[in-house]
Amino acid sequence: MTTSQFQGKVALVTGASSGIGEAIAVMLASRGAAVALCGRNEEMLQGVATKIKTEGKHNDAQCITISGDVTDHNIRQCPHSVHSAGIARPESGPDTCSEATFDLVMDTNLKAVFFLTQLALPHLEQSQGCVLTVSSVYSVTPGLKQAVYAVSKAGLDHLTRCLALHLGPKNVRVNSVNPSYVATNVLRSFPMQRSLAEAAAAVGEQEGPKHPLGGRCASLQEVAEAAVFLVSDAASFITGQNLLVDGGRHFLQY
Known part of the structure; x- marks a missing residue:
């Protein structure tokens, strides 16, 4: 892949301080894009x-760099086009989730994306740019202890389709990438008190064999490659799609 693939392009990436957002931002920059983190x-x-x-x-x-929380209205005044900021909580099942946790997960994973995209619309239309959201395999497969998280991601998938329908006539594309388990900071909450490396190893051991393709979890690089493809000119006639990067994990029951 040439380093000039995104020359002259500007990418604004939320959740860029670590994990999938970081991997996407670094890859876009390495291929010529100017990046706002x-x-x-x-x-x-x-x-x-x-x-x-x-x-x-x-x-x-x-x-x-732009530091702040996407749930903060003032921070959202800066428009964005790659929405990777997300949050999961282990206590978001029907029998454990508090209203505060429900609001936090929905505000971060769904509401912020809607209003950030709304703010970015004039810029997207002028540049005929594109929007990428980072969803999850949980959007299509129910999670045993992650009901609220799963619902937020299912909503994000449908928001992606709705935005694609609305913005298509203006030559603005909207897609999502839907990974399964990846070693990101989100894993540190499952279970609590573990380092990222320890959590990733535990999740990899438990969940990796459940992926039909290779019996392993995806790498950050693999998810970033899929995301970068969707925002590239190679995907110029692709919109409203939720691309699963899960090694076939969604075929199996949880």
Whole structure:
């Protein structure tokens, strides 16, 4: 893949301080895009920015950081086009979820995406850009202890289709990438008190064999490749799609 694939393009990525968002941002930058990184942790954002500038040899003008929470109305005033910010909570099942947790998950995973996209519409229409959301395999397969998270992602899938229908006549594409288990900071809550490496190893051991393709979980690189494809010119006639990157995991019962 050439480093000029996204030359002259600007990508704004939420949830860019770690995990899938970071992987997407770094890959876009490595292929020529100017990237704005948005996340809650300024120190981690600066770490990603340093990685982009060091590994990709980009200058300051091609990578900026915006720290804040996407559930904050004031932070949302900056438009975005790649929505990777997301949250999951282990206590979001029907018998454990509080109203506060319900609101937090819905606000982060669904409401913020809607209003961020709304703010970005003038820019998207002018540039004939595209929107990518990061959903989940849970949007199509019920989660035993993740009802609220699963519902938020199912809503995100349908929002993706609705936005694609609305924006198609303006030559703006909207798609989502739907991974299964990936080693991101979200895993540190399952169970609590584990480091990311420990949580990833535990989840990989438990969930990896449930993936028909290779009997393993996806890597961040594999999810990022799918996401970058969907925002590239190679996907110029693809819109309203929810692309599962799950090794066939959704075929099996939980």
